[in-house]
């Protein structure tokens with residue numbers, strides 16, 4: 001059984017159909033890069049997977065459980081799948097430690113000492129254990145994004161969705177975040193990432209999905225997709241990079 | 242004819258000022274509680290609850306407070322319910338304040354980036370938890386100056402309740418004037434007392450706002 005099963009998923013905003021029948025199965029431990037032009041529906045697909053958007057048609061199931069749009073099901077789903085955003089979205093009123101502890105305590109009802117232990121472990125994993133008491137606005141963008149990763153990991157998800165998590169960073173800060181992601185991949189975390197880092201996709205990902213106008217236009221192993229694109233659209237897209 | 246000293250006048254006015262203060266506090270606190278309910282209805286995911294709060298707010302913001310006082314006082318009387326002036330005054334001011342506070346606070350909640358809701362949601366928090374632990378702590382900070390500022394409107398709003406016979410500062414002013422025939426002195430003192438109540442509030446509201454702008458963290 002696949003970890004994430006996306007079947008004939010359609011999503012419209014009013015008249016505008018943004019996803020036009022997406023099929024994609026993700027196996028545990030896979031690292032999938034989603035590439036494609038702006039507006040091709042990459043973010044929308046990720047947001048549908050963890051229920052930030054409701055799908056218009058089709059089905060999505062995670063670890064065998066169907067996605068339903070009510071609070072109980074959504075919560076169960078989001079315990080299995082974490083998400084990292086382009087803009088970090090750390091909680092500015094909480095310290096780094098507080099950011100990583102909050103949802104453990106509120107959602108999982110973990111006792112504070114355990115939550116703190118977990119938070120310190122996860123911050124260590126992203127190399128920021130010494131920033132436990134700092135506030136987000138005292139950190140660089142790269143550090144903030146690593147905290148966001150630690151925050152998601154502290155919920156012990158089965159998979160992580162990453163939407164252009166290095167796009168808001170200064171170029172010199174991209175590497176530190178990618179290094180963390182690379183390590184997660186090596187440890188066997190299932191990752192679905194929208195990215196413009198083609199080199200990273202080539203090195204780390206097990207499959208690459210090329211989206212075009214709301215469809216999965218090409219999919220395959222990175223060495224095939226990058227070296228031997230089948231469609232003119234992908235050829236053109238890769239030419240731009 | 243009896244002579245009234247300034248002190249006599251002032252003493253009577255200050256005694257009545259108690260009721261202005263009590264009514265202001267009741268309206269502000271009661272309005273705050275109802276306003277909080279309105280806020281939650283207003284930012285809910287459910288369409289009917291958003292509409293309900295929206296119509297409530299439009300109704301109370303779209304009609305003069307004076308009319309609301311009349312309706313609470315005389316309107317309920319038509320149904321055989323005898324409403325004392327203090328109750329009508331309290332209720333009308335509570336519901337009126339709630340409409341404005343609810344709307345002020347909605348603005349503050351909406352000023353918080355959508356990504357904050359989404360991050361909290363993606364960590365598994367329910368709607369109320371997102372509000373309680375992530376949105377409100379941030380929104381409350383920016384809500385303080387306009388909320389304190391609005392409390393000035395509440396104090397001034399209590400003056401209208403004199404029309405339905407509630408004896409607070411303004412009503413006392415009228416009564417004392419009728420006894421002393423010194424309208425200028427009396428209303429001058431009334432104005433001074435209102436100013437003494439309101440000015441510290443609007444001043445601190447401005448200070449708080451300036452502080453907030455300086456200590457602007459990254460939101």
Ligand SMILES: Nc1ncnc2c1ncn2[C@@H]1O[C@H](COP(=O)(O)OP(=O)(O)OP(=O)(O)O)[C@@H](O)[C@H]1O
Nearest residue numbers: 013016018036037038039040041042043044045194
């Ligand atoms: N909330 C929304 N309401 C209406 N239309 C939307 C909304 N979100 C996205 N869209 C539309 O859906 C389409 C796909 O958007 P999406 O954000 O998924 O693209 P993307 O592939 O992530 O692009 P980018 O590379 O620019 O992030 C776009 O045409 C966009 O205008």
Ligand SMILES: [Mg+2]
Nearest residue numbers: 042043044163
């Ligand atoms: Mg996008």
